[in-house]
Amino acid sequence: MASYHFSVQVVSxxxxxxxxxxxxxxxxxxLTCERDGLVHDYTRKQGVLHSEIALPEHAPERWLDRSTLWNEVEATERRADAQLCRETVFAVPHELAREQQIEFCREVVHQLYVSRGxxxxxxxxxxxxxxxxxxxxxLCPLRSCDESGFLxxxxxxxxxxxxxGDERQATTAEYRELKELGWEKVYKYRLGNEYRELTASQAEEWDGCKRASKNAVQEARYLNDWNDPGNVERWRAAFCDMQNAALERAGSEARVDHRSYERQGVERIAQRHEGPQVRAIERKAEREAAARGVEYAPVTDRAAENAAVREHNAILARVEAxxxxxxxxxxxxxxRGHEVMDDLGRQLAQEQQAWRDRVDAARQRMSAFLKPPAPERQHDVSRLMAEQGERRLEAYRQRLADPETRLKPTAERSRSFDRHRDLSQREKSFMRPEQLARYERTRAAEVEKAERERVAAQARARSQAQGRSQSASRPSPSHE
Incomplete structure (x- = not known):
């Protein structure tokens, strides 16, 4: 199936x-960029079938060298935000042979670009x-050129x-000739808060006015119309005609149209461009599915959306068929008669209504699939997530405040009378003020209790030691 693609962007x-x-x-x-000294080496890139440079008749022959051409472009464009060139990408029909594809590209480039200079x-x-x-x-530079180089x-x-009082626009060279005929440049003058565009002779009649700017009123006149926004639509239409002519010469019945489905009046949903990254991911998923012996399913959101669009369009195509x-x-x-005609008409109306119902249902499913969640739904989800987070935080606070959850490890308890560990500053930061005050009171009681136990244990240990020393000093009984 022939496909149409024609996109334009500016390299800046x-x-x-x-x-x-x-x-x-x-x-x-x-290629080496002489402006910054960087070397751009893409000689290992695969998939380049053919490349060449096409020049208009008045262009210098030295530009047939790719390095010379684009280094002159870089040297001519001096602004830090300069627009360097315009890039066009268009699909080439795969129904053509390789030589036919190269000749087709040559024809498109010459007719759309080279013929315009x-x-x-x-x-x-x-x-x-x-x-x-x-x-x-x-890739096309944005400047016109002559035999010496870019203009x-x-x-x-x-x-x-x-x-x-006649008014016109003139370049500097044109103004030199017009000045001898009595023409004057127009400047902006100010009197109070009022501004006027006047010549020096006219300003003399406006008593008290002063020139607001030393520069005359001027504007930029482009030397070509290549940046006209309407060019893209004209190029797309011309490319569509050339592609259909090439398909016809190749004996293919396929045809393309540069207009959208809406402009064509076709009830279809356009698919979104997937790009090389998405296609690489999907091809890998297809190979893995084939290796595992399972049915392939899209793994990216863009491919899944396009699959749903294709299914919807297939339903519409079956309905139309x-x-x-x-x-x-x-x-x-x-x-065969009006009676048979009426019966079939009613049957057709019923079938059409049934299909319309199915199409409406499919459209509703498709709309629900493509339509983003409503703000109310997003608000509800956000509220539920906030409530869930608050419940988890409250449970964590309760666990921190519970002494049983703060028991020290067994090895640490054996070395200390204090059975509970102290909370860290980070853990304390999660507790509310009243919980933190309650924890401080509880912790103080735990420390006081542990201190009493330690003193009591020390007293018992001293008592036991004294008893053992007295037993050792008492004389042993004699045996007769």
Whole structure:
């Protein structure tokens, strides 16, 4: 089944990325970034089928060297948060042969980018190695170029007026010519809390005003429209037409559409992109399930959600197929008379209602699966967890306050008259003030009792010692 994928993103230095690193990774090469001296070696990367650089007619030939091209991009973009290049990733039909896939990528890159004056560095990848995830990465610098190199992204234009009040915008070079014809730059002037944009001649008529800024009113004019937000939609539509044309040339009946299900008017739920990490996890789970001889089940949330979406869409497809089959039967039986037509119509209505009920039930199950928990439910769960935690804390406090739970080990009790251990500062921190006061009183009583027992034991030991000494000093009886 043919798939459609076309995504666009900007590689920015502000995001910590490097155009040299991106180019090295996409082409599986070793490139050195001259700006920071870092070496990016991806020569061991697998899955790169083909890579090349496409230049417009007016671009310098030295840019056919990948290192030269992207190091010039890094040197030209000097801002710390500069946008370096635009990356496009699009799926390549696996129905095409390898040479056809390369030629298809060449056609797409030339028609969408090179024909508009862009430099394009593209690489064809097969991430999984099985031919079912073939895609192309395209890196395009954001600046226009001429025979000498890259040009500026934009130029400042000033707002100028003439004596008749006509207004236009002009670059610095254009203003030099217009100045001789009586045109003047527009500045911002202030009088109290009021601001106006006036020329120097007009400001003389506004008594007491002062220039609010030394810079004239100006704005940036981009030299190309490559950053126009509407370009992405136009590129996606053009790529869709090229992919369908390639599928038709390859003899495949499959077709793709760049529009969403909602825009197409199709009652389907779109699946969410899983990405290479999720697919790697799921493939490992499939192999483990096959090795154990059990049925495979998704192990990630994204894959489980997509599996539920596929099941829902399959139900919808079966419903539509059944309705279409019944509609064809009804059309075939229409010639047999109105009576048969009415009976079949009622049967069709019943079947359709039954299927609608099943679809509604499936949609409700799907909505419940995709819908996040209600705030009230989350609040109840949080409250129950807090109550459970409070009960556990209270039980812990009671165990700390109970003398029986504070008995010392047997070996330690044999060396001391005090049978109970003292709580640590951390254990005391869990007790409420009244529990802590009760514990202090109980602990004081335990210590006092242990002291009395120790004194009594010492007195008994002295008494027993005296008795033994007296027995030893008494003379033994004589034997006659």
């Amino acid at each position: 230095r502000g995001g910590g990325r490097s155009s040299v690193a991106c180019a090295a990774y996409r082409a599986a090469e070793k 862009m430099v394009a560095d593209w690489a064809l990848h097969d991430a999984d190695g099985d031919g079912h995830n073939v895609h192309c990465h395209v 500026a992204k934009s130029v400042n234009v000033y707002t100028v007026r003439n004596a008749d 059944t309705i279409d089959a019944m509609r064809r039967q009804v059309e075939a039986l229409r010639v």
